[in-house]
Amino acid sequence: MPNTWRPAITRRLQRESAADPTPFRESAAIPRRLLLALAGAAFVAAPASAAPKVSTITLQQMAFGPVPAGLRVGDTIEWVNNDIFVHSATAKDKSFDLELKPKTHVRLTLKKAGAFAFYCRYHPGMMGRLVVAK
Ligand SMILES: [Cu+2]
Structure with missing residues (x-):
């Protein structure tokens, strides 16, 4: 088989990029959600650990x-x-x-x-x- 799949994928990526001018928005949002989840977990964990204050x-x-x-x-x-x-x-x-x-x-x-x-x-x-x- 000749290398016909590569142009097809390239075309699809170009289409998606054209449709969404910020194609990395979703992947950038995941770490932010993760950070918020971690921050929330730390906040909830604090009373349980009950470090003397x-x-x-x-x-x-x-x-x-x-x-x-x-x-x-x-x-x-x-x-x-x-x-x-x-x-x-x-x-x-x-x-x-x-x-x-x-x-x-x-x-x-x-x-x-x-x-x-x-x-x-x-x-x-x-x-x-x-x-x-x-
Ligand atoms: Cu006094």
Whole structure:
């Protein structure tokens, strides 16, 4: 057989190229979809792996700032005292008692699940509540 198939394929490719000025659009879209799928998988996998995280509670103007949500055992809280006064972060059940000198920060790793009311020993009107999941 002579080489008659080659021109036929070439003609077909030319026809398809003429019909679609961007013949690589579909093949370019596949890696993008794949990347989106991988990104989605990583996002979903993150809570399952539950890597310990560091969150911040800021003290300023004689008050504890917002307590981060979604705390888990193994996470760390960094207490940041932005005031010019000494404060403490003291658990009502005595499970922690941190001295927070002015303009310093202290880290606390959460070792127990539960709800922990806390206050400042120096200013009992300052208070908050940690909720820690297993
Ligand atoms: Cu205080």
